[in-house]
Amino acid sequence: MTDTLDTATAPAGNPALTAPEGARGPADVVTPELAARLTRDVVGSGTTANHTPFTGDKLADLPESTPEDVATAFERARTAQKAWAATPARRRAAVLLRFHDLVLARQDEVLDLIQLETGKARLHAHEEVQAVASAARHYGRKAPAYLRPKGRIGAVPVLTKVSELRHPRGVVGQIAPWNYPFELSVGDALPAFAAGNAVVMKPDTETALTALWARERLIEAGLPAELWQVVLGEGPVIGPAVVQHADYVSFTGSTRTGREVAQGAAARLVSCSLELGxxxxxxxxxxxxxxxxxxxxxxxxxxxxxxxxxxxxxxxxxxxxxxxxxxxxxxxxxxxxxxxxxxxxxxxxxxxxxxxxxxxxxxxxxxxxxxxxxxxxxxxxxxxxxxxxxxxxxxxxxxxxxxxxxxxxxxxxxxxxxxxxxxxxxxxxxxxxxxxxxxxxxxxxxxxxxxxxxxxxxxxxxxxxxxxxxxxxxxxxGMGSSGIGRRHGSEGILKFTEAQTVAQQRLLPLAPSFGMDDEKYAAFMSISLRALKALRLR
CATH class of the missing domain: 3.40.309.10 (Aldehyde Dehydrogenase; Chain A, domain 2)
Structure with a gap:
């Protein structure tokens, strides 16, 4: 080890800030009552704990889930999702707008949790608040338009009426990382909910309280509680179980683990989005x-x-x-x-x-x-x-x-x-x-x-x-080894949907009619195709 890494011999480095006398500490923020309230709906039969990197001290005891618990969480979410999918998109989006206001009004609570669980500076924790509020506002305003049925030009204009519909995928399995536990948990779940899905999320255990606080606020804003299920446990144990049951997988984490998630999803012919290294x-x-x-x-x-x-x-x-x-x-x-x-x-x-x-x-x-x-x-x-x-x-x-x-x-x-x-x-x-x-x-x-x-x-x-x-x-x-799929904008919500084309043919079939034989029909269609190009129809 060189002396550049030796705190005993190195010259004075970055200044250290000390907390003012009487400042809040972990025990003031994460009380047993808060931990019990946030974790009461976690599907888990074991016990684990999380810690603050500031000191290494334990913050709270948490439920620990098994693969069987994950299956139970998906069953509950799948039942709740049916009614949620039938809820008009504007009513779903309104939940996000109410959540936006709650986050900004009570931001000090989540800032404390983010800092205690990640160790980051408060201004950097506030970046998560900004990102979540922005996503909630955007999808709260734009989700109905993104999801609205779209008219498309049919095979034969006027005679073929086509609509593109968007249906929720069902239950999204989300695996969220530890580094941005607010933004990369609820921030990514918001468009999934707006699109009519349920979510089973596995946040990192060490930053679970932040994600659970977000869940509590979203329920306060009007989200049905059963719609967002949380499971906790070791990634190699719980992660594959989430992938095994999900209708779509959203993962943020390392490239190595992302490849494993993609392989698991591909084996089931389930789509996924991955933001990696x-x-x-x-x-x-x-x-x-x-x-x-x-x-x-x-x-x-x-x-x-x-x-x-x-x-x-x-x-x-x-x-x-x-x-x-x-x-x-x-x-x-x-x-x-x-x-x-x-x-x-x-x-x-x-x-x-x-x-x-x-x-x-x-x-x-x-x-x-x-x-x-x-x-x-x-x-x-x-x-x-x-x-x-x-x-x-x-x-x-x-x-x-x-x-x-x-x-x-x-x-x-x-x-x-x-x-x-x-x-x-x-x-x-x-x-x-x-x-x-x-x-x-x-x-x-x-x-x-x-x-x-x-x-x-x-x-x-x-x-x-x-x-x-x-x-x-x-x-x-990302491109390359940084992942597949996108968050934000239209792509950030449409990935949580299945596209369906509904085409209604009117008056004439797309087949020989009016006494045409096959050869005359083929010639007629060839003339029609040339005409459509000349008319610059797309």
Whole structure:
């Protein structure tokens, strides 16, 4: 271990924020009464627990489900879904609008839970509130239009009347991750409910209270309680059971597990959507505003301690501005305040688990041993909490280092210099992943042209990730090993439906009639097809 990782010998690093005297703690937030109330409907016959990464202390005892419990949850959800599917789309959507208001009115409750369960700073927890409220508003307003029957041009205009209908799939099996337990649980479930489905969700056990708080608020807003079932347990045990019973599978998590989920769904001929890993790149072009780009890099690399699928892990900077940019970026990174208080003020919180901490530590240690230079951070901070790690900038990273290509999923970014834009685009695209990217330039049209050449599901120009993700009318998702399917917009709700075409033929059949033989009918239809093309009908 190098001294860059040794808290005893390293120079003073990021400032630590201490909680004010009398501040709320875990026991003040997660009372036995709250835990009992939130978990009373969880289908489970065993017992497990979750913990806060701030200290490692237990937060609550939780029910633990078995595969048999999962089957029971699907039975309950399937019964409730029939009546919900028959409910008019506008009434379903109205539940989301009431939920929107409840979330904003009682946001402090869920912010406390998000912080305690994930260890993230409060401002980063608020990003989840923003995302959930935006999704609730969007689908609360737009779901009826997305789901409305659509008239289509028939085989023979006027004579063939065609409607495209949308039916709910049934019961959606949702497997949600730990890193964004509010947004990636209820935020993804909202369009499924709006489309008329039920949901059986397996949130991560360590962040289950946040998802269960969301469920309680959605029920308060008018969602039938049986419609949203929650099961808890180890992923390798409960996850396959969810896939086994679902009519559609929604999964957010690692690429490795995503492949297993896809295989399980494919074996049953069940569709799925997968948002998986990323090794996202940020390009700082020669004409970028360096002050704004440096601040954007801090947001892009270190929000939620880098435990964000769309965060930046590779930073490509034009060689003409690299030194000036890195001076600004490193100074801002070193000034970031680390803390665990349930209040605003900290710039970054904790990693969520020992596994994540060890992965970050391993990537940085190996890179330093092979010659990388630490420009900022590069060490643990046990003086703040057991899983705190300073935001870290690595220079001189090469392909021999694991951090170069493998997803770190922590507060670590590697810096690379480039000479021209074609080189930067080629290097940014040189990855199996394709989730998010960021381009910084003073020339908007130039930035959009570069963005169009990047092989990622979203690209932000002069922002890191929030602009694209927050634009909820537009689809968001990954290419390549970053997944399949999209959330947000029309694709984010229509994926939870089955399309049905209803075609009514009127007056004349699509067959020989009026005494035509087969040859005359074929000639007539050929003339008709040419006419339809000439009339520019589609």
């Amino acid at each position: 990323g090794k996202n790149a940020m390009l700082v072009l020669a004409d970028a505003d360096l002050e704004k780009a440096a601040a954007g890099a801090v947001r892009g690399c270190f929000s939620s301690a880098g435990q964000l699928c769309i965060s930046i892990e590779r930073l490509y900077v034009h060689e003409s501005v690299a030194d000036a940019f890195l001076e600004r970026f490193a100074a801002l990174t070193r000034a970031m305040r680390l803390g665990s208080a349930l209040a605003y003020g900290a710039d970054m919180g904790s990693l969520v688990s020992r596994r994540q901490f060890d992965n970050v530590n391993r990537h940085v240690e190996e890179a330093v041993e092979k010659g990388a230079k630490v420009l900022a951070g590069g060490r643990a901070r046990p003086d703040i909490g057991p899983l705190f790690y300073e935001p870290t900038i690595l220079d001189g990273v090469d392909t021999s280092m694991t951090v170069c290509a493998e997803e770190t999923f922590g507060p670590v970014v590697s810096v690379y210099r480039f000479g021209d834009e074609d080189e930067a685009i080629e290097r940014a695209n040189d990855t199996a992943y394709g989730l998010n990217a960021s381009v910084w330039t003073r020339n908007g049209s130039r930035g959009r042209a570069v963005a169009a050449r990047l092989r990622t599901g979203t690209v932000n120009v002069n922002e890191s990730y929030a602009a694209a993700y927050g634009s909820v009318q537009a689809p968001m998702g």
